[in-house]
Amino acid sequence: MSNFSNNGYLNMELLRFTTAGSVDDGKSTLIGRLLYDSKSIFEDQYEAIRLSSERRGEHIVNLALLTDGLRAEREQGITIDVAYRYFATPKRKFIIADTPGHVQYTRNMVTGASTANLAIILVDARKGVIEQTKRHAFIASLLGIPHVVVCVNKMDLVDYDQATFERIKKDFQGFASKLNVQDIQFIPISALHGDNVVKKSAKMDWYMGATLMYLLETIHIGSDLNLVDCRFPVQYVIRPHADEYHDYRGYAGRIAGGVFKPGDRVMVLPSGFTTRIKAIDGPEGPVKEAFAPMSVTIRLEDELDVSRGDMIVRENNVPKVSQDLNIMVCWMHPRRLQLKGKYAIHHTTQQARCVVKNILYKIDINTLHRKQEDLEVGLNDIARISVRTTRPFFFDKYQLNRSSGSVILIDENTNETVGSGMII
Template identity: 65%
Template sequence: MQLDNSQLLRFTTAGSVDDGKSTLIGRLLYDSKSIFEDQLEAVEATSKKKGHVGVDLALFTDGLRDEREQGITIDVAYRYFTTPKRKFIIADTPGHIQYTRNMVTGASTANAAIILVDARHGVIEQTKRHAFIASLLQIPHIIVCINKMDLVDFSEEVFNNIVSQFEEFSSKLLVKDIRFRPISALLGDNVVNRSENMPWYEGATLLHTLENMHISSDTNKVDARFPVQTVLRPQSEEFRDYRGYAGRIASGIFYKGDEVTVLPSGFTSRIKSIDTLDGELEEAFAPMSVSITLEDDIDISRGDMIVRTNNQPEASQDLDVMLCWLHANPARPRAKYTIRHTSNEQKAMIKEVLYKVDINTFDRNLEDKEIGMNDILKVKIRTTQPLMFDSYQQNRTTGSLILVDEGTNETVAAGMIV
């Protein structure tokens, strides 16, 4: 299959502390010649200053000076690079267990996840945690990179044992495409170039895998959903009678003349025009930002949703949600939070904790109802007004939400509606 050069692949990297994520990304950038000359000179100077022999590849992603000085990566670092076959966006997420929330952030829009495993340690709790989050967020492809093969004498037996460990628990995950690659990020084996130290491995290198991976769009093309962000009422004489509803199409396709329903009111009308800065369109699709006018004068405001009449989302004040708690402060019993879902913002509370997920076994813990940082759990949420939604499995945009603390305005949780 001929790949479109402009096709963008978003992938996230995850693993335990010191598994070599930043070094791996540095190796990808360095060996694929995706480093600007001034970047290379700066990293070479920093490496020399620190007393390293050669280039410290991890510095290409550890962007903040204080993080570099600590020698760890503590936030999501984004990198962009291009090869003749494809464009890439990398989200490098931290390995510390207390930063699981950062992986949720980095992985939320990813097409693929690279999970690193230290060949000396094999599959550990963080490996399972990251694989579970990738599955929960419905990332379609996982590449398990068994790194530091140079420290286990490039052993085929070690590689096969770790593959077996991973496959033993990953059978419970929803991810269908899981691939395994034996690599040494430090030395470059099987990252961009094939390894001469592992003749027993006949598979593709990591970069070749990423360049040739087929990605289908995760945008729902069937269910037309248009969350209204603002109402346009120009003051100029020329557009005095113009009333447009502006926003970004969340999914599906809208055509001029479509019969639509406005939720939650339930009023129906037809699309009179679809307008952009460049002029009027006959059709528009996700993720385009447009202004829609209707044939009828309907009271519509921010947070309402325009949908096709014959294809409507669910609307309810009670939601079943898989929640990842992101904040250091635990959830307060029956406390009120601000819920943000598409362009809709209102008050909500966690009505009930149904169960927590045990990351080691993927079992459901029905007894522990406390919610702390990095907990992944299923809850019931009650909102003050009906929310228009699809399940996350059906629609990533209308199936996701965040909870915000009213007092601090900090995001405390990310959720996927089930």
């Protein structure tokens, strides 16, 4: 066991990232390159896509077939749905949410972005910053992805020209200054030839920065989660029906923010009762402290009435409690958002109903302009709305906490998830 711990196999960090690019930006090639160069493509997988490429009359092995898994995707040559890919280096394990780049697939990009630490945005060096680039950057910012890496791809087709790279970088920065992204980095690459993907390019000695892989392996993600505001949505109450645990009452859940310790004074919402934490049981047994995103069971000193949907917080740091929520919604269904319509709403472990009180404006995601003249919110639209819930919610601004600041809206007739929302 010791040699595995020593070489890091059992002790790697997990980085989730999403990739966004327009059609033909070389996104699949880039992912293929990352997987191939990190030796994550297996021979039978490679052989299968080689045969498929051949059957389709393609001359080179089409790495896009690695990510297009469904029959319809292969037939139409397009990616329909988010696909998840996995690879690891000795330093980190990676989960890629590979999202289709088509105009109509904003909902997939939003889905992939919702759990990502980092977004890779691909720009074709010949085309520069185009509308879709802006859309991708906007969604990364809207979904609160802490790190954005802009890969200026196909540098080989612009003679590895530094001025082209610098111009695109400047254009992007100009647009991004209107957005809320903390950390943006730029890398000139050629996914096809591998320049600056895993290995440093010999053709761009003017570029002093890191390769994409180095960045993915080393970027600091320890501060991505909110470790300040303590939020524990109660997911399930554990009450063993055994004599030896007669008095056991544990509140199970996943910590959404902050660090909890036995002895902490806490408040339970919505009741407002206060007590102390008696003990915290982690998956490995009792722990001295527990932090986001751990799944634990909290026991309290006093016997209170606590159930699923309640939230345990620190007495002196409580979330907002209200029935009125202002949210930026991304609409994910062809049936339009109904003003005054009623929807089921899920937030942390709370489930309730809500009514759409107001649609304030829609966002033109190419220009970031607010549109107030057209308030029809359809598939892939992003709009600011206000809703009123049937009972009070305990929440934070999405910008402060992606877990206690997000909601989904569900059509009560079809049970489909129709909207995703970020609380403002």
